[in-house]
Amino acid sequence: MAQSGTRAVTALLHAWTKGDLTARDRLFSHVYVDLRGRAARYLRRERPGHSLQPADLVHEAYLRLTDQQRVAWKNRSQFFGVASQMMRRILVDRARAHQATKRSGAWLNVTLDEGAIQSQPRSCDVIALDRALSELSALDPRQGRLVELRYFGGLSLEETATLLEISSTTVKREWRIAKAWLYRRLAMPTAGCRD
C-alpha cells in the first residue's frame, strides 16, 4: 500500500511537470487527505498542550509519499508548494469549523505576533490571515507562495530560497515587505486596497 502510494504520488508529480493538470488536481487531493489524516491522528494521540508543527508533517509527508530517488528537483519544489498549500487549507478549514461550532477552548492556537505590543493583531485568527494572504497573492504571487511555504509549510528561509530558486537575500527582502503588508492589512483592514 505504502509502496504503491509512493509510486502514485511520484507519477503524479512527473505527469504534472509534463503539463497534466488532472494529475495536479489528484495530487492535491491525495496530499490533502494524507496531511489531514495525519494531523487528526497526531492531535488525538498527543498530550494536551502539545502543539503540532506543520513543518514536521510536511517534511514527513515528502519522505513518505515520494520516491526521493525518482523525484526531480522541480518536483520537490512542487511537492512542498502543494503540501504547504494543503496545510493552509487544513488549518483554515479547522478554524472555520471551530468558529461555526462557537465553542470555547483553544483548539486552534495560531501563533501570531507573540511579541506584539499595543492593540495590534495579536489574536488575529487564521481565517483573516488566509484572506489577507489571498489578496497579497493577487498583488504579488511570489510573495504569496513565500508566505505559504514559510508560515503554513513551516519551511526555513534557506529551504524557501532553494525551492523558489531565488537567493536568500531576495527571500529576506520579500519576506519582510510581505510581513509588513500583511501586518498592516490585519491591523487596519481597509489599508492597502483603496484603489
Place this chain on the structure above:
Amino acid sequence: MIPSDRWTQIKALFAEALDRVPDARPGFLAAACPDDAALREEVEALLAADAQAASFIESPATVMAVANTAEAPPTMPSLHAGDRLGPYEIVDFIGAGGMGEVYQARDARLGRHVAIKVLVDAGARGRETLERFNREARAASALNHPNIVTIYDVGRASSGQESVGYIAMELVEGSTLRCVLSKGALPAHQLLDIAVQIANALATAHGKGIVHRDLKPENIMINREGHAKVLDFGLARIDAPSWFHEEPVATARPVEVSPPIQAAHTVPASASEAIPFPSKPCMRCCVRDRSGSGAVAHASHRREFQSR
C-alpha cells in the same frame, strides 16, 4: 487593488528605505517621490508596520492538542464527506469514542446507509484497542436481536495511505439514552418499556454466553420509534463462564455497574445475576440522580421496576 507597476515601485522604495537608519528614511522618501504623496504615504505605512511586526508570523502556524474533555471541541475526524472506505462512501461524522470514530456512510453496492466505526491509529494503546475492536465485532455479530445493533460487515480498507479496520453496522437514527435523559425524566411507562427492551437484549446475549460489561446510557440508542438498541460490545466477555472469576474491567464506570459486578469478590453464580444491570440506567431515567442510589426515586417507580 494596487497596480503591479505601482507595487514594484513600493517594494523598491521600501527596500531602499530599510537600508537607511530610521531617522534618514523620511528625508529619503521625500526626495525619492517629491510629487507623489500617496506613494510616499504607502511606503511610510509599510515601514511603520514593519517596525511593529517584529515576530508576527515568524513562528509557523501551530495547532495545539487539547484534553479530551466535555468542554473540548470535537476531535478532528480522519475522514470527511465524500471519502471512500472500501465499498462505503462517508456521508457524515457522527462522533468519536475511546476506540474509534463513527461515521454515517453509504454502502454503494446496496444503496443503504450504515454506521461505520473506523479504528483509528491509537498510538501506544493500539493493541488493546484492536482487541477491543475485534471483540466488538465478534460479540455483536453473534447476536441477532431487535434490541441489539446489527453488524453488517467487518473488514479493512485503505484510507489515504493507510489501511484501517472498520465495522459497518445498522444505522440507528435517534439519540442515545444519555441524550434523551438530559432533556428530562421519562414517564414511567416509557421507561419501563425501554428497560424491558434492554433486559431482553441482555438476556439474549447472556443466553449466548456474552456479557456486555459496559452498559451505560451512552451505549443505548433510542430510535425514532422509541425502540432501544444496545451498542458497543467492545468490552464484552464472550464465553461467560470464565468471566465469572474475573475482576470487573476498569473502563466500566462504577455508577453503571450492577451490584453483583461491583462486588467482584462475591462473583455472581450465573449470567442472569447480571441482568439487574439495566436497572441502574433506568433508575436514573426516573430520578436523574447520577449516583443511581435510588434514594430519591419515587417509591411507586421502584415497585414497578421490581415487579417487572
